[in-house]
Amino acid sequence: MSLESKQQHDLSLKNSVEGNDQHSPLSNMHPELEKQSSTDFKQFEVNDQCTLYRRIHMEPREKSSTNFKQFVIKKLQKSCQCSPAKAKNMIFDFLPVLRWLPKYDLKKNILGDVMSGLIVGILLVPQSIAYSLLAGQEPIYGLYTSFFASIIYFLLGTSRHISVGIFGILCLMIGEVVDRELQKAGYDTADNAPSDLGLVLNGSTLLNQTSDWICDRSCYAIAVGSTVTFMAGVYQVAMGFFQVGFVSVYLSDALLSGFVTGASFTILTSQAKYLLGLSLPRSNGVGSLITTWIHIFKNIHKTNICDLITSLLCLLVLLPTKELNEHFKSKLKAPIPTELIVVVAATLASHFGKLNEKYNTSIAGSIPTGFMPPTAPDWNLIPSLAVDAIAISIIGFAITVSLSEMFAKKHGYSVKANQEMYAIGFCNIIPSFFHCFTTSAALAKTLVKESTGCQTQLSGVVTAMVLLLVLLVIAPLFYSLQKSVLGVITIVNLRGALRKFKDLPKMWKVSRMDTVIWFVTMLSSALISTEIGLLIGVCFSMFCVILRTQKPKTSLLGLVEESEIFESMSAYKNLQTKPGIKIFRFVAPLYYINKECFKSALYKKTLNPVLVKAAQKKAAKRKITKETVILSGVQDEVSVQLSHDPLELQTIVIDCSAIQFLDTAGIHTLKEVRRDYEAIGIQVLLAQCNPSVRDSLARGEYCKKEEENLLFYSVYEAMAFAEESQNQKGVCIPNGLSLSSD
Structure with missing residues (x-):
């Protein structure tokens, strides 16, 4: 505050004390109060002279006047500038x-990376084959999928530990899209439909040799799967380019x-038919879970006893050994590859x-060696798959x-979220x-990778080598x-996912x-479908956010x-007012x-000023002083009982510390x-904005x-x-503080 303004301020206070009738306490009054003590509020006294009250004065910085056009030009100039150093950094x-690879510490990291890569690769072999069925593929x-994902993430990823490959939820979503498109194209969706991987091999089992393509059910299924995968990847790269990773904040932990x-x-539900040896088409659309179980119970008499016995034996082996692996993971140097042993x-x-010959069991069938020739996604399928790819991405x-x-x-x-989206x-x-x-990261395999000594993504290369050997x-x-x-x-x-029910009591308390x-x-x-369920979850979660702010907590302090x-x-009790x-x-x-809600x-x-x-x-x-007021449009009569004498309530202070924004x-x-x-005649003060x-x-x-002067940096200042x-108005205020009745 300048000297001149301080002199004028003191003069106005003096005139006010001497009884200047023209002085307005709300518009022209600038009292200052000498701070007697930071902790003793009882020392404010009613004197004939006005106590000076020290106000905090903060001078805001001048905001830049750069307009949007100048901002865009500046950004473009910065982005389009090219130099050897900048080009190197971009690469x-x-x-x-x-x-990180040129700085790789061979002695420190190689053992852990090789060990974790081998173990994850061994685990991925049976899981990759199993999840292919879930995705409706051979x-x-x-x-x-697991092979290429491991190699590419090794080159582009910023995380040292995550394992990128097949993920059950995404395989399910892919499988639902594939079966829907197969039905549209008129293919048989039964799982035991014959398949030769869509090509004639001319007596050779090596797929990297010349072959004649005959697009059958399997060929069309992978065409659909690869096309929706391509679209999902394009969406993810676009989100990384436009830096819209904030979309993920709408997927809360509870929602996910x-x-x-x-x-x-x-x-x-989709895997239950395999355990029973039933050949059933996959149900798609709304209520597919219920429909599938209806089909299973209608065909339960066709259960293949050999498949059922095999399933029970595998469950009896896998469940206990998986639990033992988790229970003794701190003592085991590496988890026991039970799945591979069972396979x-x-x-x-x-x-x-x-x-298969004796009991007609359903088997994996011919799995060729080598790699199939690369093929572009089916561009004609993009219009029908573009929406499905959004949820998957x-x-x-x-x-x-x-x-x-x-x-x-x-x-x-640290990791870079945008680079992770690129990867x-x-x-x-x-x-x-x-x-x-x-593909995406998978928690279970990432935990195995971390617990077996992974230090860098070089372990992903080792995993890819294991898969290459299998291929x-x-x-x-x-x-x-x-x-x-x-x-x-x-x-x-x-x-792991089904165990989330155990966390519900704790979540309910929190x-x-x-x-x-x-x-x-x-x-x-x-009960509905995965895509619609995700959409419902997002919408309901956002509705809950709005609901929390629509009926917020309010209180007198x-x-x-x-x-x-x-x-x-x-x-709280014994608070002073x-x-x-x-x-x-x-x-x-x-x-x-x-x-x-705020007004009501x-x-x-406090007090309803309208009434x-x-x-x-x-x-x-x-x-x-007391009257019955008949409100228009209301049948009942409302008796206006003044709960506070207007002469008693002089000031309302609104604590704005919990108000994040205003529209x-x-x-x-x-x-x-x-x-x-x-x-x-009641003044309103705002504090802690x-x-x-x-x-x-x-x-x-x-x-x-x-x-x-109606805005304050703290509630304490506003109260003072x-x-x-009130003292300057001549209102008699007792010197002591009153205790609340709570």
Whole structure:
């Protein structure tokens, strides 16, 4: 404050004390108060002289006047500038492997990377074959998908630990799209439909040799799968380019957990027919889970006893050993590859026991070696698959980014979210030309990778080498593997998602709203469909956010004794209050949705100025202080009982510390509240407004320049100012503080 303004300010105070009748306490009064003590509020005294009150003065910085056109030009100039150093940084940013691989510590990291890569590769072999069935594809395509994803993420990824490959939920979503398109094209969707991978091999089993294509069911299925994978990858790269990763914030932990659990029920249902050896078409669309179980029970008499016995034996082996692996993971250097052991044993039993010939069991069939020639996605399918790819892309990048950030935080390094979207996008775009389907990070394999000593993504190369060995040499040996074994492997891996029910009591205690979101998303994903369930979950979650702000908590505040802290009078006892002053807190942004809630709560907890004004007018006419007011449009009569004498309530302080932002309706509401209260002689003060709220008030012209003394940086200052205003008006205020009755 300048010397001249301070002199004028002191003069106005002096005139006020001497009894200047023209002085307005709301517009021209600028009292200052000497701070006697930071903790003793009882020392404010009523004297004949006005106590000076020290106001905080902050001078805002001048904002840049750069317009949008200049901003865009500046950004374009910065982006289009090219230099050798900038080009190098761009290449290194796009290929992070160029940064860390030359600095690779061979002695420190190689053992852990090789060990984790081998173990994950061994686990991926049976899972890749099993999840291929879930995606409606031949087993070889699952191996392709895991191989290419491991190589590409090694080049583009920024996380050191996550394992990128096939993921059950995405395989389910791909499978639903594939079966829908197969039905449209008139193909048989029964799982035992014959398939020769869509080509004539001329006596050779090597797919990298020249062959004649005959597009059958399998060929069309992978065409659909690779096309939707290509579109999902394009969406993910576009989201990375335009930096719209914020979309993932709408997928809360409760929503994702509920979605995964609901989709797990659908996966379990889709695999149940393999355990029973039933040949049933996959049900798609709304209510597919219920429809599938109806079909299963209608055909339960056709159960293949050999497949059923095999499934039960595999469950009896896999479930206990999986639990033992988790229970003793701290003592085991590496988890026991139970799935691979079961697959090998089951394949040998099926081959030498001739189970397919004797009992007509469903088997994996011919799995060729080598790689099929690259093929472009079917561009004609894009219009019918573009919408399906949106949900798949969002789920894929949300899971990948969240897992990357979780493990980066755990191990003390950072990841780039946009680069992760690029990485997972290209893990889908490039493999889509090589007969692959959608990939993302997977929690179970990432945990195995981390627990077995993984240090860098070099372990992904080792995993790819294991898969390459299978693709080139070992794959045909799985010819006799029963599909029931693959179904059991898929179901056993759902244990983690189904265990989420155990966390519900704890979630209910922490947040009931999150628990409701979890249940709504889970039930809609399971009973309706995965895509619609995800959409319902997102919409319901956003509705809950709006609901929380529509009915926020409000309270009157009291002063904690011997402090400058204010707390809710309904929550704490023995809080101190000042006669004639009410402090109101609103815990939410103030905008168009909750403006009426703000007004009604404020009027209920303090005083309704509209009713008081109406009562005063009628009392002035009829010379009474209590009157029955008949409200228009209301049948009942409302008796206006003045709960507070207007002469007693002098000031209302609104604590704005919990108001994050204001919109136009919020500013208008504050203006209206202030105008209504001032009409009956009550001043309204705002305290603890954050910069965003202060800017909104300034732009909305809430108060004039000379009325800025109505805004305070703390509730304590506002209360002191209110008391001093009452003293100057000549209102008799007791010197001590009153205790609340709570």
